[in-house]
Every structure is written in C-alpha cells, then in structure tokens.
Amino acid sequence: MFERPRRGERAIIVHVGIGRAPDRDAREEFTSLARAAGAEVAGSLDARLSRPNPRHLVGRGKLEAIRALAADTDASLVLVDHALTPAQERNLERVLERRVVDRAGLILDIFALRARSHEGKLQVELAQLEHLSTRLVRGWTHLERQKGGIGLRGPGETQLESDRRMLGQRLRQLQSRLDRLARRRELGRRQRRRAELPTVSLVGYTNAGKSTLFNRLTDAGVPVADQLFATLDPTLRRLELPGGSGCVLADTVGFVSDLPHELVAAFHSTLEETRDARLLLHVVDCSDPARSERIAAVETVLAQIGAERLPRIQVFNKADILAEPARIETTDTGMPRRVWLSAASGEGVDLLLAAIAEFLHQDRVRGTVRLGVRQGRLRAVLYEQGQVLAERTLSGGGWELEVELDRRGYEQLQRREALAFLEPAAGERAASLI
Numbered sequence: 001m002f003e004r005p006r007r008g009e010r011a012i013i014v015h016v017g018i019g020r021a022p023d024r025d026a027r028e029e030f031t032s033l034a035r036a037a038g039a040e041v042a043g044s045l046d047a048r049l050s051r052p053n054p055r056h057l058v059g060r061g062k063l064e065a066i067r068a069l070a071a072d073t074d075a076s077l078v079l080v081d082h083a084l085t086p087a088q089e090r091n092l093e094r095v096l097e098r099r100v101v102d103r104a105g106l107i108l109d110i111f112a113l114r115a116r117s118h119e120g121k122l123q124v125e126l127a128q129l130e131h132l133s134t135r136l137v138r139g140w141t142h143l144e145r146q147k148g149g150i151g152l153r154g155p156g157e158t159q160l161e162s163d164r165r166m167l168g169q170r171l172r173q174l175q176s177r178l179d180r181l182a183r184r185r186e187l188g189r190r191q192r193r194r195a196e197l198p199t200v201s202l203v204g205y206t207n208a209g210k211s212t213l214f215n216r217l218t219d220a221g222v223p224v225a226d227q228l229f230a231t232l233d234p235t236l237r238r239l240e241l242p243g244g245s246g247c248v249l250a251d252t253v254g255f256v257s258d259l260p261h262e263l264v265a266a267f268h269s270t271l272e273e274t275r276d277a278r279l280l281l282h283v284v285d286c287s288d289p290a291r292s293e294r295i296a297a298v299e300t301v302l303a304q305i306g307a308e309r310l311p312r313i314q315v316f317n318k319a320d321i322l323a324e325p326a327r328i329e330t331t332d333t334g335m336p337r338r339v340w341l342s343a344a345s346g347e348g349v350d351l352l353l354a355a356i357a358e359f360l361h362q363d364r365v366r367g368t369v370r371l372g373v374r375q376g377r378l379r380a381v382l383y384e385q386g387q388v389l390a391e392r393t394l395s396g397g398g399w400e401l402e403v404e405l406d407r408r409g410y411e412q413l414q415r416r417e418a419l420a421f422l423e424p425a426a427g428e429r430a431a432s433l434i
C-alpha cells in the first residue's frame with residue numbers, strides 16, 4: 001500500500017540543531033537509521049537554526065543549499081533529523097521536488113522493513129496509517145493509490161473524501177484485529193501468572209545487545225545484528241536460575257530517542273509484555289559515548305508505557321570493549337543494581353543470573369506442606385513452580401515437602417488449593433525466635 005524507499009535509494013540527510021550545531025552522536029545515529037531503512041546516504045548537511053521556520057523548518061538560504069546538494073548527488077529522498085509538521089513536509093516536498101521524510105517517518109519505515117510476525121506487521125501498518133492520517137490533507141501524494149478498487153469510491157465523492165473513508169475503515173479493521181491478538185497475548189500472560197512464573201523483561205536502546213544476551217542466557221537463537229531494530233517481535237523463553245527456580249525471559253523491541261508516539265501506541269500489546277514484568281533488565285551498551293542520553297531515552301519510553309515503577313537491574317553490556325572487568329554493583333541495602341558483563345564473550349553472565357535469582361528470591365517463602373495421596377497434581381504444581389528442598393513419603397501415603405516458592409504463587413495456592421504451610425513444631429518455633 002505504501003511507496004517504500006527502495007533499497008539503495010539515494011538520500012541526503014539534513015542534520016538539524018536548534019540553537020546549536022547538531023551533535024556528533026545524534027548525527028551518527030540518524031545516519032545509522034537511514035542505512036537501517038535501506039537508504040544509500042549520498043550526502044549530508046547541517047542546519048543550525050535559531051528556531052524552526054513554520055513553513056519549511058529551515059530558512060530560505062538553507063533550503064537552496066539542500067536543493068543544490070540533492071541535485072548534485074542525484075538523491076531522490078531527503079531525510080530530515082527533526083520532527084516535521086504535515087505542512088512543513090508538504091512544503092518542503094514541493095520546493096525540493098523530492099520525497100521528504102522526517103525522523104518519525106524514517107523509524108516507521110525501518111519497522112515496516114523489519115516486521116516479520118503477523119502482529120508486528122499489523123502494528124506497523126496501524127502506526128503508519130495513524131502517522132499518515134494527519135498528513136492526509138490534499139490527497140495521498142505519497143501513496144501508490146489503489147485505483148478503481150470495487151466499493152472504494154462512492155459517486156460524487158472527492159478523492160480526498162474517499163481516501164479518508166478508506167483510511168478510517170482500514171484503521172478500524174487493523175485495530176480490531178490487533179485487539180483480538182492482544183487478548184490472546186493477555187491470556188498467555190495470565191497463564192504464566194497462574195503458573196507463577198515471574199517474567200523478566202530485557203529492555204534497552206536498540207543495538208545495546210539485548211538479543212545477544214537473550215541468546216546467551218537461553219540458547220534461543222534469536223537473530224542478532226549490528227543494525228538498529230533487529231528485533232521487533234517479542235520472544236519468550238524459560239530461564240533456569242541458580243538454586244533451581246525459574247522465570248520467563250522476554251526479549252523485545254529496542255527503544256530509540258523520540259520513538260514516534262504512533263509506534264508506541266501501536267506496539268502497546270507488545271510493550272505490555274514489558275509492563276507486566278516482575279523485573280526489568282535494562283541493557284546498556286556501556287561503550288556508547290552517548291550512554292547516559294541513551295539510558296535517559298529508555299527511561300522516557302518506559303514512562304510512556306507505564307513501566308517506570310518496575311524494579312530494574314542495569315546491565316552494562318559490551319564491557320569487553322572498555323576492557324572493564326565483569327562485576328556486580330549493589331545498592332546500600334545490598335541488592336544488585338548493576339552488572340557489568342559481556343554478552344558476546346559470556347563473561348559476567350553468571351553474575352547476572354545470580355543477581356536475577358537474588359532479586360526474585362527476595363519475595364519467596366519457605367515452609368513444609370503435607371499432601372494426601374490424592375494430591376499428586378498439586379505436588380506436580382509445587383515441583384513446577386517452586387523449589388522442592390526436601391521430600392518425605394508418609395507412611396500412610398502422601399508426602400511431606402519442604403518447598404520454597406514465590407510469595408504470590410503461595411498465596412494463590414492457598415486460595416485455590418487450600419495449601420498451607422505446617423505450623424513449625426513448638427521446638428522449632430522457639431529456635432527460630434532466638
């Protein structure tokens with residue numbers, strides 16, 4: 001439905017700085033984004049503006065320079081590292097006689113290229129259409145129009161009206177399909193909650209090494225690439241932790257600064273996987289010169305999706321590049337706060353596993369339960385969810401188990417299965433009071 005930038009399409013980049021020169025990291029990142037979208041970067045120039053011009057973003061002189069560069073380099077696309085209003089985008093296209101794409105448009109485009117799963121594709125299309133709908137003022141000049149589709153155009157309707165109507169229909173259709181998928185996803189999450197497997201979710205800036213770490217921890221074989229937004233679809237795997245407990249580890253889409261809000265909205269159900277997690281592992285490329293800006297950008301997106309309050313452990317990945325030793329940093333109360341490691345070499349990954357286990361164990365309860373012969377199923381549940389420390393077969397049939405499990409899991413089993421820890425014997429209680 002869309003006219004995508006073709007692979008290898010020649011583009012020039014306009015780096016924009018408001019009140020100052022565009023900074024080097026932002027420039028590098030935008031160039032990587034352009035390449036990730038498949039563009040061949042034929043040239044670039046800086047635009048330092050005291051304030052954005054409402055008509056063309058840049059002033060007359062700069063506009064002329066952009067046009068000249070585009071002509072010299074034979075570029076058919078102009079990528080602008082700044083948000084453009086629909087009017088600015090249109091005005092620029094008119095003057096430059098080329099397609100103009102802003103930062104949000106570029107990111108949407110990369111997502112469109114990368115989307116693999118059914119849900120991912122629907123989410124991207126929804127985001128793109130939302131993005132477009134604000135730009136649909138004077139016909140779909142950017143779109144390859146599907147001419148003459150049956151039932152697409154009513155008599156007497158202008159092109160714009162029928163386009164709007166079509167867009168509205170498609171948006172509603174996408175939304176309802178996504179809602180259905182979201183419900184299925186929610187069901188999966190509820191099942192996991194019932195099984196009381198805590199979800200630990202990897203979050204972080206794109207290219208920080210989340211998938212590399214995920215593979216290292218789970219042998220999942222998720223594709224890893226030195227490119228932005230290699231991962232779009234969440235992958236979940238069970239992860240065994242030291243001490244015999246387990247959790248579900250989630251690898252998901254990476255973040256970037258100024259992630260288009262249409263994308264955040266469209267990827268709502270994917271991101272919910274993150275919001276529902278018990279613990280976030282915030283993966284940071286510690287060798288990135290813009291490390292602290294990246295961390296802040298991730299925090300911003302986490303706040304956007306309502307995950308800002310979730311506990312997290314920072315993972316300073318790629319420690320090998322800085323030749324930093326693998327280690328754990330803890331808070332004043334002794335909880336793991338940051339782990340330096342290398343997902344690529346595997347050094348320090350054991351420290352992270354220990355940190356996750358320690359974190360999740362905080363909220364664990366331990367006790368002894370007695371099960372009757374008919375409670376074999378409950379016994380299996382305890383083996384699945386918890387850690388069985390000791391088991392004794394009772395002479396009259398049934399079992400006595402010493403188990404440790406997640407507090408929420410225990411409370412649920414208390415409610416559903418009337419499971420209860422035995423009161424410690426008088427002697428033991430006295431002992432534990434000492």
Ligand SMILES: Nc1nc2c(ncn2[C@@H]2O[C@H](COP(=O)(O)OP(=O)(O)OP(=O)(O)O)[C@@H](O)[C@H]2O)c(=O)[nH]1
Nearest residue numbers: 206207208209210211212225229230231254343344
């Ligand atoms: N030197 C070094 N490189 C690493 C390390 N971990 C990951 N990388 C590299 O960093 C790049 C990005 O890795 P990914 O695992 O795809 O990153 P990601 O965070 O999943 O990225 P997106 O899915 O795009 O958000 C790849 O080229 C990896 O090989 C590490 O510990 N050390």
Ligand SMILES: [Mg+2]
Nearest residue numbers: 210211230231
């Ligand atoms: Mg990834």
